Structures are given as structure tokens and as C-alpha cells.
Amino acid sequence: MKMLKHMKNHLEKHNDLHGWRKHLLTEVTDLQSKTCSLHGKLLDVFCRTDQKCVCVLCAIHEHKEHDSVSASEERADRQGKLMETHEKFQQNVRDREKDLKELKQAEESITCSAQTAVSESERIFSEVLSSVQKTSVRVKELITERQRDELSRIEGLQEKVQQKISDLRMKESELGQLLTTEDHIHFLQNYPKYIPEKFEDLSNISENPKAYFSNVELLLSKMQERLLEVTKETEIKIKIRSGEAVPPKADAPVSTPLYLGTNIFS
DSSP: OOHHHHHHHHHHHHHHHHTTSOOOOOOOSSGGGGGTTOOOOBBOOTTTTTTTTEEEHHHHTTTTOOOOEHHHHHHHHHHHHHHHHHHHHHHHHHHHHHHHHHHHHHHHHHHHHHHHHHHHHHHHHHHHHHHHHHHHHHHHHHHHHHHHHHHHHHHHHHHHHHHHHHHHHHHHHHHHHHHHHOOHHHHHGGGGSSSSSOOOOOOOTTGGGGGTTHHHHHHHHHHHHHHHHHHHHHHHHHHSSSSSOOOOOOOOOOOOOTTTOOTTTT
């Protein structure tokens, strides 16, 4: 209450003495912090040497040899510097907002690109699976065709061997009769018919039939290895450089293209 009464008296006295002048009165929210504790006067001088606000009497006595200016002058100087700093803050905000916008655009682009890549991978794998299934069916057909051809050939050979056995048995029977005849003339007249002939060796008609389709199994095993190599290599490249083509090494061997429709019996 005492402080408010003092301010009221001061204002009335000010109006009586300087009412005809143009003054700018400012609201004092904390008069005590803006008053010199030593001289009781308002702090309206800034000592640049000590970097503190002082009153006029302090500037004359305690800060006599110091670099002192009016508070308004120091405020004007620092105001300009602070405005520059403020502008830098604003520019920084604009720059970061621009960065944020670019990051959001990058996020959208990555999401869109990933969705496209997933769709494309699904399409390609679907085509690959379809091709593998078709190749599987075709391989079975080729194996069945080869099996039918070979069985037909074996059946023909069986008929030939059976006929040969029948002929040999008949000659064996005739030879047995000739060997037991007591008619010397008959024996001598028929002897030329049984001169030893060159027998056909049919022991290798079907050599190792269990391994006949081993070449098919070997080719299919190699195809499986190449498929696994391609899928593993693709996965590694995607992990290392997603979306970028990885150039092959200079000394790397050139991979043989995998044609799923190749005739494995050719």
C-alpha cells in the first residue's frame, strides 16, 4: 500500500510539473527491481564494462571510468542483434518445415514404391510358379513318352528273343535226334545243317535299367540348385541395395539363363 501511494503521489507531481510536455508513461510492474538499491533512483543507464543496469549516480561515481550508455541506446543496439537472431530462428523454422515436408513426401514415395514392388513381385512369382508347374507337367509327359518308347522297344526285343529261343530249341531237338541216329548216311547228309553258327549276344539289351532316367534326375537337381541360387542372390541384392542395380564383379562368372521349358531329354 505504501508503494502504491508513493507511485500515485509521484504521478500527480509529474503531471503538475510536466503535463504540458509529451511524455510516454509506461506501466511499471516491478518498480523495486528497476530501482537502484544504493541511490533509490531508476536504473536508466547501462554499464557495458560490467554488463549491468545502473542509475545516473552510479554511472557518475561507481562506474565513472566505465563504458556507459543510456539504457535506450543499449536496447536499440541489442534490439538489432536480437532481430537478426530472431530472423535466423524463423529461417531455421522454415528450413525444418521444408525438411519435414520433404521427409513426408519421401515417406509417401517409399510406401508407394514398396507397394508397387510387392505387386510386381507377386506378379512375377505367380508367373514363375505357373511356368514351373507347366514345366513339371511337361517333364512328366516327356518321362512317360520316353518310358513308353523304351518299353515298346523292350517288348520288341522280348519277342525277338522268344522267337530265337524257339528256333534254338527246335534245332537243339533236331541235333539231339541226329546225334542218336544209327544211320550213318543220314548223319553225314544232315551234318552241314548244324555247323556251329555265330550266336547273337543279347546280354546288353538293357544295361543298368535302374539308372536309365538318372540323367533326368541330375538335370532336375541342377535346375533346382540354379533356382535356389537365383532366389538367394536376388534376396541378398535386395537387402544390400534396395531398388538399385548391383553391377556384377569383373571376375564373376556369367550365369547361364534358366529356361524352364527346356527339353531335358534333348
